[in-house]
Amino acid sequence: AQSVTQLGSHVSVSEGALVLLRCNYSSSVPPYLFWYVQYPNQGLQLLLKYTSAATLVKGINGFEAEFKKSETSFHLTKPSAHMSDAAEYFCAVSGRGNAGKSTFGDGTTLTVKP
Amino acid sequence: DTAVSQTPKYLVTQMGNDKSIKCEQNLGHDTMYWYKQDSKKFLKIMFSYNNKELIINETVPNRFSPKSPDKAHLNLHINSLELGDSAVYFCASSQQATSTDTQYFGPGTRLTVL
Numbered sequence: 058a059q060s061v062t063q064l065g066s067h068v069s070v071s072e073g074a075l076v077l078l079r080c081n082y083s084s085s086v087p088p089y090l091f092w093y094v095q096y097p098n099q100g101l102q103l104l105l106k107y108t109s110a111a112t113l114v115k116g117i118n119g120f121e122a123e124f125k126k127s128e129t130s131f132h133l134t135k136p137s138a139h140m141s142d143a144a145e146y147f148c149a150v151s152g153r154g155n156a157g158k159s160t161f162g163d164g165t166t167l168t169v170k171p
Numbered sequence: 172d173t174a175v176s177q178t179p180k181y182l183v184t185q186m187g188n189d190k191s192i193k194c195e196q197n198l199g200h201d202t203m204y205w206y207k208q209d210s211k212k213f214l215k216i217m218f219s220y221n222n223k224e225l226i227i228n229e230t231v232p233n234r235f236s237p238k239s240p241d242k243a244h245l246n247l248h249i250n251s252l253e254l255g256d257s258a259v260y261f262c263a264s265s266q267q268a269t270s271t272d273t274q275y276f277g278p279g280t281r282l283t284v285l
């Protein structure tokens with residue numbers, strides 16, 4: 058069994074401020090973790106993924122996430138928000154042997170204020 | 172070139188009708204998926220095919236029937252449409268059906284049942 062909880066359905070930051078989107082997971086097997094971004098009226102696009110190599114994962118558009126097993130977390134960060142980062146962000150978890158089946162969180166809407 | 176494409180982009184229909192959504196990927200991937208995203212943006216997997224074989228079949232009404240004529244195509248047929256079927260349906264593909272593979276999403280089909 059696997060699940061993901063994204064803390065905060067809406068996050069608002071000022072342009073240039075730190076972005077922190079929280080994700081906690083639960084998995085009965087070693088997890089693989091993903092962050093996806095969805096811009097309005099578009100499909101999801103992979104930002105980054107953790108597949109049991111380095112715990113600090115760097116992705117596209119300046120985003121990174123750190124896998125913390127002790128905290129069962131995989132929070133997404135970006136040092137300086139840009140207006141173009143405004144979107145919906147989804148954390149997802151899968152596990153070995155799940156045949157590609159990912160369980161998604163409920164999503165976090167990121168708003169960037171000028 | 173669009174990697175994962177879906178047709179139609181919008182679909183408005185009456186309750187009780189039967190409709191189909193088509194998906195094609197030109198990435199040479201072996202695995203394809205259907206997801207449903209509801210009005211609260213909650214994303215849930217419905218089906219997955221690997222090399223034209225059904226490998227994931229979630230708890231979905233049997234009014235929904237996927238069909239994969241070949242590895243590059245995965246269609247979704249819905250019989251006797253209901254109001255609750257209104258959602259955005261996303262097709263996705265991945266290289267293989269492994270839990271670490273990146274999934275590439277199509278732009279979505281917005282289905283509205285009146």
